[in-house]
Amino acid sequence: MYMTSKIVKPALYIEVTERLRSMIAGGVLAPGSWIDEQKLAEDLGVSRTPFREAIRILASEGLLRIEPRRGCYVTQLTEKDLDDIFPIMAMLEGRCAYEAAQRATDKDIHSLEALHAKLEKHATAKNIDEYYETNRKIHIAIQNLAGNEWLSRMLQDMRKILNLSRHRSLHGKGRIAESCAEHLSVFAALKARDPLAAEVMMKTHIMRQRDVLKNLKPEPVLS
Structure with missing residues (x-):
């Protein structure tokens, strides 16, 4: 027994x-x-x-x-930390998009389309908190579609660290609309089942976040 x-x-x-x-x-x-x-x-x-x-x-x-x-x-990430982490994150997220494009079913694409509709709605309303949450759900959905357990483990660990800065990047002037457009480009590649385009678009999206953070006023060091 x-x-x-x-x-x-x-x-x-x-x-x-x-x-x-x-x-x-x-x-x-x-x-x-x-x-x-x-x-x-x-x-x-x-x-x-x-x-x-x-x-x-x-x-x-x-x-x-x-x-x-x-x-x-x-934890307060330094500029060097961000320069080191973002390219790795872009590589991992890009690979997720590549594999997701290969595996996505019509049902998966329909679910992603609904999430992107919500993303556009929040971008138009400039609701940063709701946009950030929907954006997070989209990244996780693409990660799940990839179906790569080892890739998921690495992404989950790095995503926890970059969450310290990703929300802040949305406060850049015009960034929320720009981010939404980038996501729609990734989705278009996924919908077309184009792995290479999905990978490139996702890498561009992640590295653009780094560019935006560089142009934002640095956060004061608290003590």
């Missing part, structure tokens, strides 16, 4: 981790800012134990850094 155990509710620290990750990605916890652990734990209605476990996990992912005797800070 199989030994079974009851399915339990996910540990509280996992929920806290996800909440903090969302706050970092959305800029609620700004890059370089100090984490007031006691106050934030109280705001979230949790004890320090699950909160500290969440901090440990996010630090291992590179989203937070822990400094002895100073506390915990949201």
Whole structure:
């Protein structure tokens, strides 16, 4: 006989981790800012134990850094970090688009079309938060269509780090409309089942984000 155990509710620290990750990605916890652990734990209605476990996990992912005797800070990427990371991300996302174009069914294309319709709607309304969330869903959908487990693992790790800057890139003048146009170009290549074009368009889209960030006013270093 199989030994079974009851399915339990996910540990509280996992929920806290996800909440903090969302706050970092959305800029609620700004890059370089100090984490007031006691106050934030109280705001979230949790004890320090699950909160500290969440901090440990996010630090291992590179989203937070822990400094002895100073506390915990949201990671602030340097220009060199971004120059190093974005080309790698472009290569990985480009490969995802390539493989997705080879595998996509008519049903998959229909689902992507619905997401891009939402993306255009949010771009027209200049709703950055909703646009960012739909944009995220599109990237994940393309990743899932690629069906490459190893590629997905690498992308997930790097995406967590670049979330520190990607939301900010949408604040560049005219960037939200430009980003939407880039996504529509990727979608057109996917719809045409053109792997090479999908790869090129996706790489262009990712590297354009880097260009935009270079032209934005640098964020102040917080302490």
